[in-house]
Amino acid sequence: MSSSIFKATVSLYALSCGHLTLPEYQFVHPVEQTARKTVPSLSFLIQHRNPNNGIHTNIVFDLGLRRDIKRYAEPIQKHVATRQPLSTDPDAVKSLAKGGLNPDDIDYVIYSHVHWDHIGEPRDFAKSTFVIGHGALALLKGTSSSLRGGHSFFEHDLLPEGRTVELPDPIANTTSASSVLDQRPGSLNFEQAWQPYGTLPETLDLFNDGSVFVVNAPGHLPGHINILARVSNDRQVYLGGDACHDRRILTGEKEIGEWNDADGHICCIHVDRKTAEETIMRIRELENRGVEIIFAHDVEWETNSANAVWPPIRSLSTTILPNMAQTPNTESLKSRFEKEIGAQNFDAQWQRLLAHSPSMFAATISLTSVPKRAAHLSPKIQALVSLSVSSASTHLHVPNIHRYTRAALSAGASKAEIVETLQLTSTLGIHACNIGVPILFEVLREEGREMGKGMDGLGEREWALRKDFETRRGYWHGFWEDFLRLSPDFFEAYTEFSGVPWGEGGVRELIYCAFDAAATHLYKPGLKLHMKNVLGYGGTPEEIMEVLELATLLSTSTMDVGLEVLEKELEGQVK
Numbered sequence: 246m247s248s249s250i251f252k253a254t255v256s257l258y259a260l261s262c263g264h265l266t267l268p269e270y271q272f273v274h275p276v277e278q279t280a281r282k283t284v285p286s287l288s289f290l291i292q293h294r295n296p297n298n299g300i301h302t303n304i305v306f307d308l309g310l311r312r313d314i315k316r317y318a319e320p321i322q323k324h325v326a327t328r329q330p331l332s333t334d335p336d337a338v339k340s341l342a343k344g345g346l347n348p349d350d351i352d353y354v355i356y357s358h359v360h361w362d363h364i365g366e367p368r369d370f371a372k373s374t375f376v377i378g379h380g381a382l383a384l385l386k387g388t389s390s391s392l393r394g395g396h397s398f399f400e401h402d403l404l405p406e407g408r409t410v411e412l413p414d415p416i417a418n419t420t421s422a423s424s425v426l427d428q429r430p431g432s433l434n435f436e437q438a439w440q441p442y443g444t445l446p447e448t449l450d451l452f453n454d455g456s457v458f459v460v461n462a463p464g465h466l467p468g469h470i471n472i473l474a475r476v477s478n479d480r481q482v483y484l485g486g487d488a489c490h491d492r493r494i495l496t497g498e499k500e501i502g503e504w505n506d507a508d509g510h511i512c513c514i515h516v517d518r519k520t521a522e523e524t525i526m527r528i529r530e531l532e533n534r535g536v537e538i539i540f541a542h543d544v545e546w547e548t549n550s551a552n553a554v555w556p557p558i559r560s561l562s563t564t565i566l567p568n569m570a571q572t573p574n575t576e577s578l579k580s581r582f583e584k585e586i587g588a589q590n591f592d593a594q595w596q597r598l599l600a601h602s603p604s605m606f607a608a609t610i611s612l613t614s615v616p617k618r619a620a621h622l623s624p625k626i627q628a629l630v631s632l633s634v635s636s637a638s639t640h641l642h643v644p645n646i647h648r649y650t651r652a653a654l655s656a657g658a659s660k661a662e663i664v665e666t667l668q669l670t671s672t673l674g675i676h677a678c679n680i681g682v683p684i685l686f687e688v689l690r691e692e693g694r695e696m697g698k699g700m701d702g703l704g705e706r707e708w709a710l711r712k713d714f715e716t717r718r719g720y721w722h723g724f725w726e727d728f729l730r731l732s733p734d735f736f737e738a739y740t741e742f743s744g745v746p747w748g749e750g751g752v753r754e755l756i757y758c759a760f761d762a763a764a765t766h767l768y769k770p771g772l773k774l775h776m777k778n779v780l781g782y783g784g785t786p787e788e789i790m791e792v793l794e795l796a797t798l799l800s801t802s803t804m805d806v807g808l809e810v811l812e813k814e815l816e817g818q819v820k
Contacts, residue, residue, distance in 0.1 A: 262309020308365020357486030381468030464521025
């Protein structure tokens with residue numbers, strides 16, 4: 246991957262998981278003793294795709310507030326009372342649902358740390374593996390060194406046995422570095438050795454492709470980790486958890502707050518203030534280099550993101566969307582397809598697109614469903630128009646020829662109508678003459694060898710051929726006169742070739758419009774002529790527009806062909 250101009254990326258989405266209110270003096274200094282600030286509890290959905298095998302991995306970083314605060318342990322409930330007003334709607338499950346995902350779709354839940362306002366409701370994620378930083382298990386089991394204040398409120402039964410992974414100790418770092426080298430890019434690995442990345446001294450390249458780094462972020466709480474994610478070739482986002490609770494600390498406007506508890510002990514929201522300040526300093530360096538920083542309680546980011554104009558999602562350039570997941574899962578997309586396109590139309594090409602690019606699958610449904618929904622043309626005529634575009638000599642996309650032949654038959658088209666569509670489409674080749682003959686006459690004129698104009702000087706045969714053409718085709722254009730003058734034999738043969746009867750003149754002209762307008766042809770003179778003919782037969786602008794919409798769907802062939810080739814090449818690499 247390192248040799249490619251394209252860097253591995255992930256899709257990254259913010260999830261709103263409740264709000265709580267903080268007494269500011271416990272977090273920043275100097276500040277009014279009575280000042281309070283309501284802040285979000287943010288979680289994040291990270292979606293990664295392994296380019297070698299197509300496997301998709303869904304990760305949620307933190308789960309925010311638990312929707313039912315009565316399900317917290319008693320000491321935590323007492324602490325929660327000091328964080329009012331507090332809201333837990335939406336929680337992580339509800340935010341995921343807005344994007345069509347449910348907890349069973351989540352492969353891993355990674356906790357930045359195990360404080361109450363980040364742990365959410367683990368039991369909702371019955372199939373997920375939970376990942377925590379080194380030292381977090383000791384906190385949960387109550388075997389860590391004594392911690393005062395809110396740092397001592399933990400639930401020993403928080404995480405499921407058999408589905409919890411504690412990352413290796415970044416200080417001991419006993420894991421062999423070869424575990425990184427042995428991994429293929431895209432393969433997830435929690436057991437690798439911590440390695441420096443830029444100015445960050447301890448990171449885990451989670452997928453061994455540079456798309457997601459787990460970052461050791463000590464100071465706040467044992468096991469505190471952050472995430473550095475690449476969302477486009479030139480954009481990285483740093484998810485800072487509780488490394489910093491107020492952007493004024495990051496900018497240097499404020500300091501970390503301290504206060505005295507009831508026993509006179511000096512308390513701090515960070516268990517090791519000095520180390521926390523070092524972590525903040527490294528995050529500040531990242532921001533200075535252009536990395537976007539988002540903390541778990543980042544009210545400034547939440548406020549600004551609500552008004553931001555975000556770039557659209559692309560397969561190689563994904564982005565953060567504010568406060569909700571936007572990518573539906575495959576089952577919801579399949580259901581949408583069946584509703585809008587029809588279950589009978591779901592074939593291998595659609596399946597492949599869904600597997601490799603759910604976002605493109607959703608966008609293609611939207612594009613395809615517009616003419617189907619408007620239905621200015623009958624399903625049969627729509628299928629025949631699409632068949633014409635696919636079978637034109639400039640395209641010849643065999644999978645779509647199959648697709649639209651099936652669709653036409655299903656919509657009631659006869660064998661004869663499908664054959665006639667192919668015959669009409671076969672006339673496209675004459676545009677070599679439509680373009681070439683006028684140019685030839687222009688060259689002859691420039692060379693002083695100008696020929697006659699119109700029908701002047703032409704004999705009885707030529708006049709008879711013109712009459713035959715008009716009878717068969719229903720129109721005449723001045724261009725044909727030059728053609729007739731230069732090669733009456735070929736003109737006669739073409740008249741026979743293109744004059745196969747067609748039941749409805751308007752439908753015939755729509756077929757001509759379809760392949761003339763297709764991106765592989767774009768023959769403007771013919772398109773304009775046949776549009777006029779459609780209107781002359783009583784057709785409507787809406788019917789012509791629908792033909793253009795159907796012709797636009799030719800572009801979906803890029804994914805049909807490209808993804809099939811990609812799969813075969815990837816199979817070859819595996820072998």
